[in-house]
Amino acid sequence: MSAVEQAQAEPGPEAALARPADRPDRSPAARRRRRVRALTYAVAVLLSLFVLVPIYFITVTAFTPREVSYDFPKPFIPGTVSAETVRFFADSTGVTAALWRSVVVAALTLVLSTLLGAPAGYALARFAFRGKSTYRLLILSTRAFPIVILSIPLAVTFITWGIYDTTYSVALMHTGLALPFTILITSSIFVSVPRDLEEAARTLGCTPLGAFVKVVLPLALPGLAAAAIFTFVLSWNEVFAAVILTLRQRTLPALVLAALNTSPLPFRFAAAWFMLAPSLVVIFVIRRYLLGLWGRVAR
Amino acid sequence: MATTTAASVATRRRLGWAPYALLAPSLVYLAVFFALPMVNAFGLAFQGDEGGYSLEPIRRMLGDERFAKALTTTLLLVVIIVPIQFVVAMGMALVVNARLKGTDLWLYVFALPLGVSELAAGIVWFSIFTEQGWLNSLLTQVGILDRPFIFLDYQRPTLLILTIVVAEAWRATSIVMIILVAGLQGIPRDYLEAADVFGATAWQRVRHVILPLLKPSIRVALILRTILAFQVFATVIALAGSATNVLAGEAYRWYQNLRDARVAAAYASLILILSVVSTILFLLLLPTEEDRPT
Numbered sequence: 001m002s003a004v005e006q007a008q009a010e011p012g013p014e015a016a017l018a019r020p021a022d023r024p025d026r027s028p029a030a031r032r033r034r035r036v037r038a039l040t041y042a043v044a045v046l047l048s049l050f051v052l053v054p055i056y057f058i059t060v061t062a063f064t065p066r067e068v069s070y071d072f073p074k075p076f077i078p079g080t081v082s083a084e085t086v087r088f089f090a091d092s093t094g095v096t097a098a099l100w101r102s103v104v105v106a107a108l109t110l111v112l113s114t115l116l117g118a119p120a121g122y123a124l125a126r127f128a129f130r131g132k133s134t135y136r137l138l139i140l141s142t143r144a145f146p147i148v149i150l151s152i153p154l155a156v157t158f159i160t161w162g163i164y165d166t167t168y169s170v171a172l173m174h175t176g177l178a179l180p181f182t183i184l185i186t187s188s189i190f191v192s193v194p195r196d197l198e199e200a201a202r203t204l205g206c207t208p209l210g211a212f213v214k215v216v217l218p219l220a221l222p223g224l225a226a227a228a229i230f231t232f233v234l235s236w237n238e239v240f241a242a243v244i245l246t247l248r249q250r251t252l253p254a255l256v257l258a259a260l261n262t263s264p265l266p267f268r269f270a271a272a273w274f275m276l277a278p279s280l281v282v283i284f285v286i287r288r289y290l291l292g293l294w295g296r297v298a299r
Numbered sequence: 300m301a302t303t304t305a306a307s308v309a310t311r312r313r314l315g316w317a318p319y320a321l322l323a324p325s326l327v328y329l330a331v332f333f334a335l336p337m338v339n340a341f342g343l344a345f346q347g348d349e350g351g352y353s354l355e356p357i358r359r360m361l362g363d364e365r366f367a368k369a370l371t372t373t374l375l376l377v378v379i380i381v382p383i384q385f386v387v388a389m390g391m392a393l394v395v396n397a398r399l400k401g402t403d404l405w406l407y408v409f410a411l412p413l414g415v416s417e418l419a420a421g422i423v424w425f426s427i428f429t430e431q432g433w434l435n436s437l438l439t440q441v442g443i444l445d446r447p448f449i450f451l452d453y454q455r456p457t458l459l460i461l462t463i464v465v466a467e468a469w470r471a472t473s474i475v476m477i478i479l480v481a482g483l484q485g486i487p488r489d490y491l492e493a494a495d496v497f498g499a500t501a502w503q504r505v506r507h508v509i510l511p512l513l514k515p516s517i518r519v520a521l522i523l524r525t526i527l528a529f530q531v532f533a534t535v536i537a538l539a540g541s542a543t544n545v546l547a548g549e550a551y552r553w554y555q556n557l558r559d560a561r562v563a564a565a566y567a568s569l570i571l572i573l574s575v576v577s578t579i580l581f582l583l584l585l586p587t588e589e590d591r592p593t
Contacts, residue, residue, distance in 0.1 A: 041399060044399060047387070055411065071431070116325045117325055120321055120324070143578075145337065145574060145575070149567040150332075150340065152560060152567045153339035153560075175332070237415070253418050253419075256422075260537060272419045272422035276416075276423070280415075291481050
């Protein structure tokens, strides 16, 4: 919050350039530009508040004593900070197990979708072959389908396969959900690794696999890691498929959703914070890659 | 240079099978976990009690008293959410692209909800809109209200829908924003500077330079967002409980509470059809020059 205000207080470098302190530009165009700039800052602050204030509220609720959840009016600056609400949630029946299952499902999804998707992404990035544009179009067209909804027929299939209500059946579904994304992302990451380097390694006697492992992989690794982390969050957050595909082996969101209307307020608020917190950290970690990740998918 | 090219051509010829081998696992996987369930969804939706084809699940879906409301609520949500989000996301994207002090920080803040789940967002906004929640705390303390106002009033569906719209706008605007920012960065800065030189106002610049050049990104963002909006589910449950209902919620209810996977599949098929139709509409209404696949 303070960082935002600080950023707002300092004048931009461009503003300083356009308007030296000793000789302010009084032309109407410059004045108009300054007005637009001031307006932009105001809009930026308003939009930031819209994003940040709800996060502040839920954090305050999660870290004040349980009774405060029922207090009215609520204090905007918490009187006492306490982990009681969070601990109450964590100690509730099934929460630890569900938390662990969520981690397992997300990790399985990450590994599976990377193993299946990255080779395809590499093929799209590096090879010219018949059917390439068809394959690309096929992957792009998955966007037109609400994939999550497919968990209903999948549930019926999983029952006949005998793997219904297991953590890995949820991971299988989540992999299907994440795979098109992984393929497009990894392909754009591999495209950004210069082909010349790989070919130089081959000329110097590397096998295609050797060139990939020694040259391409180290350069692509940060991007691949960012994509993998995002896949993790995708699975961590997913609730519809998780609640359809499980009965007892609930992931955290599925557990919270199934109990939502019967659970006390502190439980819900702490649950929301638990689901939210990791994603905030993740977005922070991969912030440099966000544009690359989603921007490239958009093309 | 010539030798490298020759070498690469040679390897390409030698490794002609390689791309297919690399693609095969993902294709097989998508066939089993994407194409097959899609076919199965329609199969289930037209399956009778003793197997075989039947319109019974569809009849049950259409005959359900909650069906019409679920359909209209979902469509209403899509129609309200998508334009609002587009405007907010465009505002965010233009702010990021304006290169204010701390561009990365603004981008990070606006992108924060990207990682927030539907369910968490629903509960966060429930804590704000609930009778003894944050919004009422604010309004009574400032003196605008004497006593708490019931925002989540089960008697007033319009108000419920508006709270869902706010929660969804908060949660899912970032994805639209990211796509638009990525698109904006692809616009050569010369174009914008040229507009400046000719004395274009900020609005003229957006209207006549940015929007036309941004069309491909806008189209993708709208398609993605609309399909997500058709699947809206956990936000609705967290905010409105069973007071209002949407298509995905009905699919869940029929599967989980009424134990009828076929009617649930009928709902899934309906969402599928709506999504595909909306995608086609966007493709037709916003044609771009880059439509030919590369």
